[in-house]
Each structure stands twice: as structure tokens, then as C-alpha cells.
Amino acid sequence: MAISPWSRGTIVIIALVAVSAATYVAIALAAPASDVTTAPRADSPQQVDDKPDMPATSEELIAAALKAGENTYEESLLPRAFINYGDLRVEPHFRNPIEMSSAIGRARRVAMASPVQASSASQPHWENRLVPGTNVRIWIIGTQRDLDRYELMVKNVWGVFKNFFPYPMPDDGTKDSDINVDDAIDFYFVRFDTIDPRLPACQGNSVDLELCTLGADAGVTHEAPPALGNTSSGFALINIDYPPNVIYDTIAHELAHVAQCQYALDEMKPMWFKESTATWVAYKVMKQLGEVPSVAYEWLKHSGSSPIFARRPAAPLTEFFETLHLTLGMPWNQYGSWLFFYYLSMEKGDGIVRSIWQKAAQTPGADGIKAIKEVIPLDYHFPRFTVRNWNQDSVPNQYKTQDDTFTPGLKPGSTRTIDESGPYIKELHGGTLALAADYYLFKFQAATRKVTFNKLPTESNAHVWAIKKIGTEWKEPEDWTGEEYKDFCRDWQDEDLTNLVIIVSNSDLTAPLQRESKVRIIADAVGCQYVKGWAKATLHVKDDIQDVRYTSSRVNLIFRPRDPAYQDMEGNTQYDLMPALVTWTAAGTVHDCTISGQILVTIPSFLNQPVDPSRPAYGYFNVVGMFTGGGDYHSIEVSAVNPEAAFTKTCPGDPPTVTKHFFPGTYLLNIPWQANSYDGDKIVYKGNKQYDQGKLHDFMKLLPPGTQLPQIALDALSRTLSATGSSLYTWEWELRPLTSPQTGGP
Ligand SMILES: [Zn+2]
Known part of the structure; x- marks a missing residue:
């Protein structure tokens, strides 16, 4: 058999590991240990394993973590709840990936310490079936009947998938294999503790459970041969311990990841680009199938049905509308950034994500955002995206305009409200981060009779939009980027500015705006009526x-x-x-x-x-x-x-x-x-x-x-x-x- 690049023994794959349906984190899965240590993972679960005096029980683990200050008491409640209920499905997809993965890892590790999971257990029997009308083969440890419900889900997802993203490349399966018998894409439907049947690193007697089981992750995709150039096929594991709606969504999400493998899926394609677009694909697939895309919505705002997460102070960092002032696609909002692609698809149609991926594949050195900039004028669209994220009634063509199940009531969480009696001169702080926006809401009191907007010359990447409320009526957003100043005489009915929203956005890919790029709002007590x-x-x-x-x-x-x-x-x-x-x-x-x-x-x-x-x-x-x-x-x-x-x-x-x-x-x-x-x-x-x-x-x-x-x-x-x-x-x-x-x- 010909030696494929996969046999070289260096980096096996860059895998997309989903900590859960809603909190995926990146892990570089590699044969050499050095690659593991460079993985962009916030915690180091291996260290837990390496401790010779590792506590024996979960309670001890949690107590130890709490004592060591690794987890707050509140954080420790979650894994406690898991263990107490003996069920990893308890709210696992509502967690902050950065802060919680450590605790989850420990909880899972404890769950794994069961004799049933001894690596010496005999090879499980995998039933499989090619889903008719697709090029997906589904697998499960169980019976053919167990596959029925997943067959329908895969069939439905596959049926509409091509409307949003190209199908993946076939893999190089052969009849000789037990777990990859043809060129169909393989989806393995697994429990939280099932050992990955496909990854070479997971086939020995001693395996890394962090790598080889899903635990609380809802799914994972790995690249798979054949490798043509630096493109490939892939396979996926789907965690069936989740509710059906999440499984459905995860099938679409992981199928998108497998399909991404055909586009030179390498380190040049940043994780946020992969995750945000896969989340967008799953969102679109779910909508078209008539399902509520609740996983995508969770990234915008955590639902009230997740009491543990919703009350955690750190939670806002993973809610997209709480991170609009931070650079798009950073780890805290790389999944929530699907909304940017939703914005683009509203403006440019559902082919836009495919076009951007194709551009990314064609353009050497073009990572995600650079490819986006090649396909659409970012200076035009990014500020409009930030205005749409104001997401209130004065904004035309809102998300809910096209999506009647879109989570209601979302607002930029970082909005600074200025509600002071005048007179005053406020200089907005400047320094807006790259691909981010700062939101200001001015509420003018009766004593303010004149309002002046004054902008000093700014960089070309700086954009200023305004939304006025005249009297009791909000007006449509206006682009004030080119305005040096405007004034409002509040004694005039048509200039009675009662509220003013200022949105400063930065369409630069990397550099924050200069602090000197000032916008001033002046509230005068002296009126300017005729x-x-x-x-x-x-x-x-x-x-x-x-x-x-x-x-x-x-x-x-x-x-x-x-x-x-x-x-x-x-x-x-x-x-x-x-x-x-x-x-x-x-x-x-x-x-x-x-x-x-x-x-x-x-x-x-x-x-x-x-x-x-x-x-x-x-x-x-x-x-x-x-x-x-x-x-x-x-x-x-x-x-x-x-x-x-x-x-x-x-x-x-x-x-x-x-x-x-x-x-x-x-x-x-x-x-x-x-x-x-x-x-x-x-x-x-x-x-x-x-x-x-x-x-x-x-x-x-x-x-x-x-x-x-x-x-x-x-x-x-x-x-x-x-x-x-x-x-x-x-x-x-x-x-x-x-x-x-x-x-x-x-
Ligand atoms: Zn993913």
C-alpha cells in the first residue's frame, strides 16, 4: 500500500474537539508529545494524570481543585452535580470552555475509572450502515435498530447541506478495514466514554482518554486520508448522550468540519474561521429542516434552562452579545462569530460562506478574515454588522427579520450608558479593538438643551454610526463616519434629541484604533432655539x-x-x-x-x-x-x-x-x-x-x-x-x- 502523508509519523491531524455542543475547544492532536504541549488548550489535563498522588475519588478531586484555588466553589458545583447525578448530560453544553474544561476533564476522568472501561476489554462490535442517498456511513456499538434514528438525521442533514456548503471528499476506506469499509464519510455514534475506533493513537492498550473519548464533548471531527496536496477527507464522532436536538445540530456541525477538510485545512485557517462557519452551517441546516437551532442561539445568549451556567459570573464572556467590544473570532467568541456569517448571508446569500472558503483555499497565506476581505468589502460590511448587532427596533433588516425564532431581546452587553445632567463634554475613549465595536448610549436630560457631535479626523478603519431618538421616536441608523460635527437644538421638535446611540467600530484586522481618534459629545445647557x-x-x-x-x-x-x-x-x-x-x-x-x-x-x-x-x-x-x-x-x-x-x-x-x-x-x-x-x-x-x-x-x-x-x-x-x-x-x-x-x- 502506498505510503500516504499520514504515515509519516509527524503531525497526524489538527482536530476539532468539541468540549460540548456549545463549547468546543481546539486541540492539536499529534503523535509527538511536543505537539500536545503547544495545543491552544487552557488547561493541561495530562498533568492530573501524571500526579502520583492523584486523589482516588471525584469528590477528592474536586475538593483538591477547590483547595488549590483552581476552581471557585461555584465552578466546583458543576462537576459535583455531574457526579452526584451520575450523568454527564447534565447541562454540559453550557460551559465556558476556558474555565470549565479543566473541571470537566477531571469529572470525566473519574467517570472513566471504571472497570468496564479497562483497555484490556475485548474489541467492541460496531454495526454500520450506509445512509441511502448520502455518502455517509453511520456506526454504532449496538444493533442495526439503534442506527435508525441517526440514519434519518444524517439523511435529512445531508439532503439540505449542499445549499450551504459543498459535500466533503470521499475517504480512502477499504473492505479490509473493520471501521472504514468504503469511501463514504464515517460518522461514529458514541457514548461519552467510547474509545475512538479510528484514530491510530487510540488503538493501543494504553490510550489517552482525553484524546480518545468525547467525554462532555458533543462531537469531534478528525482529518482522514486521502490527502491530496494539503486537502483531505475526514470522519466524525457524535456523542449520543446529548438530547436529539443537539445531536442533530452536531451532525450538521461536524459534517461541515469534514467538508472543510477539502479546503487546505491547515494552521493557516484559524480555529475561529472553522468553528464559526461550521456553526453557521449547522444553524442554516437546522433552520431549513424546521428545527430550532438552539445550539447556535446558545452562543449568543445562554438560555434560562441552564441554571448552573446562567448564574456563573464568568458566563458573559461566552455570550456573543457580551463580547462585541472584543475582536471578532477570538477564543471567547469564535463560535458566537457565526453571527457574522449570518449577517453576510443575509446580505450576500447563502453561497457567501462557500465563496469565502474557496477564496481561502486559493489564496496563499489567506487565513479566514483575509479571505473574507477578498470576497466582500470589509470596510463596508463590518460597521454595518456592528450596527445590526444593536438589534433594536430602529435597526432595519434585523436578524429576526429573516429568522422568526431568533432569540429576542439581545443587545450589546458592553454598551456604556451616559445618563447625566449637563453641561458636559464627553470624549469617547477611543482605542476600539480590531474587528470590534464600542457602543455608547447617551440619554439627555431636560437640562440639556443642545447636543453637539464632534469628531476629530480618524483613521480610515474607524467607523462611526449613530442612532437618534427624536422625542419618543427612534430613527434609522446613520453613517456619521464622514461627519465632523452635528448639532441638535432640543427646543426644536425635529431636533429634540432625547437619546443618541454612537457605535464606533474598527474594520482593521489587527490594530486597535488610536486613542486620539476622538469622538466628542457635548451637552449644553444653553439652548439654541430661534x-x-x-x-x-x-x-x-x-x-x-x-x-x-x-x-x-x-x-x-x-x-x-x-x-x-x-x-x-x-x-x-x-x-x-x-x-x-x-x-x-x-x-x-x-x-x-x-x-x-x-x-x-x-x-x-x-x-x-x-x-x-x-x-x-x-x-x-x-x-x-x-x-x-x-x-x-x-x-x-x-x-x-x-x-x-x-x-x-x-x-x-x-x-x-x-x-x-x-x-x-x-x-x-x-x-x-x-x-x-x-x-x-x-x-x-x-x-x-x-x-x-x-x-x-x-x-x-x-x-x-x-x-x-x-x-x-x-x-x-x-x-x-x-x-x-x-x-x-x-x-x-x-x-x-x-x-x-x-x-x-x-
Ligand atoms: Zn466545531
């Missing part, structure tokens, strides 16, 4: 030669808050006037001439622009909040001049002389300081002021009480305010914050 009201003015110019009164109309004013980037004075809220229309009416005399008529002044809007006093018409409003010392006042400046327009000057004569008379004034309002008023708890900006341009004393009245101007300013003022006669402005105004959107002019 301010609306009216103003009117008169200018009375009187001196030796004239006596003219210029009276404005009662002008409607709407001020719009500047966008946050232009709110450049801390503690102030600055506003620009929306377009307004002023009519000035003149009445009076100059010498013996009469002044009359009206002029119109259209005030344009200069939004978010610096105040430019050289403009003839503009309006600016500034509110200084209460929280700045000496604040709680406003300033308002509305210039209302039309250089083109003139009044009529009619001088006596025959006929009378009619000429233009230009408006000598400037301001509809010019109020540098006015204390804010309150109507109950609502703010009102109003006042009534007189100001004679010729009088220094009047100017001081416009300033805050007690203002001391420096002498140099006083000197300057006394020079400019030296006009004879009087130019008396009378200003009256009243403005209030708008509580509903209004953007039109007066």
Missing part, C-alpha cells in the same frame, strides 16, 4: 435748524442661532438676524422745509458671519448665559439703513422745491447690555431704552450698571459724542425663544 419678537425705534433729531422725528414700523425679528462652529464665544449664544423689513417714516422740519415720506430697508441675513459694521443693514444678537459669572444678559444690534432710499424734503416756493432727504440714523436697535427678564421660568429679552448720541451720560446708561470705562475710552467718547443738539433714539423691543421650528421671515 428667538422671535419685535422692535421699534424712533430717532428724534433736534437742534437749532431742524426738528425731525423718524419712526420705525413695529418690526418683526427672528434671530437664528449660529451653527456651533461659529459659536466662538464661550458661554455666549450668538444669533444672526433672519431677513427683516423696516419702514422708517419721517416727520418734521429742517429750516422752513418739511420732511416727510417713508423709506424701506430690507435687512438681509448674514448667517454665521462675523459682524461687519460697515454693512448698512444687518442684525446680531448675543445672549450671555447665567452660568458665566455676571451673565444673564443680552446684546442686540440691528442696523437698518438703505443708502439708496431717501425721504422727501419740500421747501416753500412756487412751485415748492422737492429734494431728497437722507436718513441720518443707523439703528433699529443698538443695545450693548440689557439684563434678561423672566416670565415665570421662561426667559424674555426685552427693554426700553433712550440714548442721546450727543450725551456721554446716556452712553453709560447703555452699559452694565457700575461699568467703569478706562480714561482713554472716556476721552475718546467725549470727542465723538460732542454734537450739539440732540439725536435721541428710543428703542423698544421684546423677544422670546421659539419653541417650535420657524424659519421664515417676518
Whole structure:
């Protein structure tokens, strides 16, 4: 017989050892001991065997482990329960693989210490049958009748399997063999303590029970010849001590592993890639067969029917929705990562996993995630996957949309909730791990009147998505990756941001985001509602030669808050006037001439622009909040001049002389300081002021009480305010914050 690569005596296989249906761990199964020691196994069960003073009973073992601090008391309860009930089936698939495998191993080892299992026992008799319509041969230690139920399961799984993954390659069985009689894939249906009939390392008189029995594992797949290149066939053991639903699922899961062997199943294909996709295949197979894929669901959230596990503090680490902030496919979520492939299959169809495996096989050095990146744009899909994992009603096309048995109520467990009264500036912590997402939920209290989102430039792998709740309504997620900032004026119905979810994800394969990649959320106590009201003015110019009164109309004013980037004075809220229309009416005399008529002044809007006093018409409003010392006042400046327009000057004569008379004034309002008023708890900006341009004393009245101007300013003022006669402005105004959107002019 030709020597196959399997005979070389080096690494026999990389096997996929399922600790249970839900907690599989990786074990490198190899002939040389050195390979065993490099296995990615958290515990070292062999050490237990090697101890010369190994306790004799299970209780002693458990007590010893507890004493040594290896297990917590709580952890020790589980194997105690196993032994007490004499049944390894008690909740075995609800365990944390990292923490529990040690205890399970010990419990199992004790169970194995029974005379029935002596290695000198005679060879068991294996019944077998080729499942019609498949290329699977099933085996059991028992009778043909014992195979019936498994035949049906295998037949059903095989029937739909090709919809999700290619069938495995045939193996190299021969009629000479007792346990591999043809090229069909062999599935051995075994008890927890049955010695593996196929692995060469398990055929001697002294075998490693950890390697050669399933114990609490639900199943295992080993590679098998023929090896073509570095592809192969395989065989599987299925633990029949599990409930039928788990056995069914395990058949599909292990068949997927056997099929994976045709794709250069080597160390370049990471364990998470194998396990997550096999879990996905089993999920799809179960769904198509009309079964509830409870094993896949268990990886997302442990069901309430596992009381021992559900109460264990360490449990969340193996629930996928608790590990979304950790890198996809790491040991703690390598099975739960099936959800990523479910996401992809929702987007790309059920052929996507097959395509990725084919790509992985074709592309040298392409491990799982690199192959995924070759097949789909990860920068596009990964952030959307993290948004779908928000998994709440505002997210369109949820998992439950396609799967009506999908576990309800799953949410990202690592979500950080910020529920504080403002004002505050929160910098999100940055440093999001590779292929992970951080979730933040902001709940804004009534005192927060304005919310600003501000993102500093970030790396290309950083993605930011947001989900807004406006009033009581959640909105669909939005991609804010390209946004530098956004602001929400909560006094506006359509900007009343009550909650905000921020999802920061990182689509890089290895590197965390930089800590400097900051997203800031600013909660302001000062609102930014529009301010609306009216103003009117008169200018009375009187001196030796004239006596003219210029009276404005009662002008409607709407001020719009500047966008946050232009709110450049801390503690102030600055506003620009929306377009307004002023009519000035003149009445009076100059010498013996009469002044009359009206002029119109259209005030344009200069939004978010610096105040430019050289403009003839503009309006600016500034509110200084209460929280700045000496604040709680406003300033308002509305210039209302039309250089083109003139009044009529009619001088006596025959006929009378009619000429233009230009408006000598400037301001509809010019109020540098006015204390804010309150109507109950609502703010009102109003006042009534007189100001004679010729009088220094009047100017001081416009300033805050007690203002001391420096002498140099006083000197300057006394020079400019030296006009004879009087130019008396009378200003009256009243403005209030708008509580509903209004953007039109007066
Ligand atoms: Zn597996």
C-alpha cells in the first residue's frame, strides 16, 4: 500500500474537539508529545494524570481543585452535580470552555475509572450502515435498530447541506478495514466514554482518554486520508448522550468540519474561521429542516434552562452579545462569530460562506478574515454588522427579520450608558479593538438643551454610526463616519434629541484604533432655539435748524442661532438676524422745509458671519448665559439703513422745491447690555431704552450698571459724542425663544 502523508509519523491531524455542543475547544492532536504541549488548550489535563498522588475519588478531586484555588466553589458545583447525578448530560453544553474544561476533564476522568472501561476489554462490535442517498456511513456499538434514528438525521442533514456548503471528499476506506469499509464519510455514534475506533493513537492498550473519548464533548471531527496536496477527507464522532436536538445540530456541525477538510485545512485557517462557519452551517441546516437551532442561539445568549451556567459570573464572556467590544473570532467568541456569517448571508446569500472558503483555499497565506476581505468589502460590511448587532427596533433588516425564532431581546452587553445632567463634554475613549465595536448610549436630560457631535479626523478603519431618538421616536441608523460635527437644538421638535446611540467600530484586522481618534459629545445647557419678537425705534433729531422725528414700523425679528462652529464665544449664544423689513417714516422740519415720506430697508441675513459694521443693514444678537459669572444678559444690534432710499424734503416756493432727504440714523436697535427678564421660568429679552448720541451720560446708561470705562475710552467718547443738539433714539423691543421650528421671515 502506498505510503500516504499520514504515515509519516509527524503531525497526524489538527482536530476539532468539541468540549460540548456549545463549547468546543481546539486541540492539536499529534503523535509527538511536543505537539500536545503547544495545543491552544487552557488547561493541561495530562498533568492530573501524571500526579502520583492523584486523589482516588471525584469528590477528592474536586475538593483538591477547590483547595488549590483552581476552581471557585461555584465552578466546583458543576462537576459535583455531574457526579452526584451520575450523568454527564447534565447541562454540559453550557460551559465556558476556558474555565470549565479543566473541571470537566477531571469529572470525566473519574467517570472513566471504571472497570468496564479497562483497555484490556475485548474489541467492541460496531454495526454500520450506509445512509441511502448520502455518502455517509453511520456506526454504532449496538444493533442495526439503534442506527435508525441517526440514519434519518444524517439523511435529512445531508439532503439540505449542499445549499450551504459543498459535500466533503470521499475517504480512502477499504473492505479490509473493520471501521472504514468504503469511501463514504464515517460518522461514529458514541457514548461519552467510547474509545475512538479510528484514530491510530487510540488503538493501543494504553490510550489517552482525553484524546480518545468525547467525554462532555458533543462531537469531534478528525482529518482522514486521502490527502491530496494539503486537502483531505475526514470522519466524525457524535456523542449520543446529548438530547436529539443537539445531536442533530452536531451532525450538521461536524459534517461541515469534514467538508472543510477539502479546503487546505491547515494552521493557516484559524480555529475561529472553522468553528464559526461550521456553526453557521449547522444553524442554516437546522433552520431549513424546521428545527430550532438552539445550539447556535446558545452562543449568543445562554438560555434560562441552564441554571448552573446562567448564574456563573464568568458566563458573559461566552455570550456573543457580551463580547462585541472584543475582536471578532477570538477564543471567547469564535463560535458566537457565526453571527457574522449570518449577517453576510443575509446580505450576500447563502453561497457567501462557500465563496469565502474557496477564496481561502486559493489564496496563499489567506487565513479566514483575509479571505473574507477578498470576497466582500470589509470596510463596508463590518460597521454595518456592528450596527445590526444593536438589534433594536430602529435597526432595519434585523436578524429576526429573516429568522422568526431568533432569540429576542439581545443587545450589546458592553454598551456604556451616559445618563447625566449637563453641561458636559464627553470624549469617547477611543482605542476600539480590531474587528470590534464600542457602543455608547447617551440619554439627555431636560437640562440639556443642545447636543453637539464632534469628531476629530480618524483613521480610515474607524467607523462611526449613530442612532437618534427624536422625542419618543427612534430613527434609522446613520453613517456619521464622514461627519465632523452635528448639532441638535432640543427646543426644536425635529431636533429634540432625547437619546443618541454612537457605535464606533474598527474594520482593521489587527490594530486597535488610536486613542486620539476622538469622538466628542457635548451637552449644553444653553439652548439654541430661534428667538422671535419685535422692535421699534424712533430717532428724534433736534437742534437749532431742524426738528425731525423718524419712526420705525413695529418690526418683526427672528434671530437664528449660529451653527456651533461659529459659536466662538464661550458661554455666549450668538444669533444672526433672519431677513427683516423696516419702514422708517419721517416727520418734521429742517429750516422752513418739511420732511416727510417713508423709506424701506430690507435687512438681509448674514448667517454665521462675523459682524461687519460697515454693512448698512444687518442684525446680531448675543445672549450671555447665567452660568458665566455676571451673565444673564443680552446684546442686540440691528442696523437698518438703505443708502439708496431717501425721504422727501419740500421747501416753500412756487412751485415748492422737492429734494431728497437722507436718513441720518443707523439703528433699529443698538443695545450693548440689557439684563434678561423672566416670565415665570421662561426667559424674555426685552427693554426700553433712550440714548442721546450727543450725551456721554446716556452712553453709560447703555452699559452694565457700575461699568467703569478706562480714561482713554472716556476721552475718546467725549470727542465723538460732542454734537450739539440732540439725536435721541428710543428703542423698544421684546423677544422670546421659539419653541417650535420657524424659519421664515417676518
Ligand atoms: Zn466545531
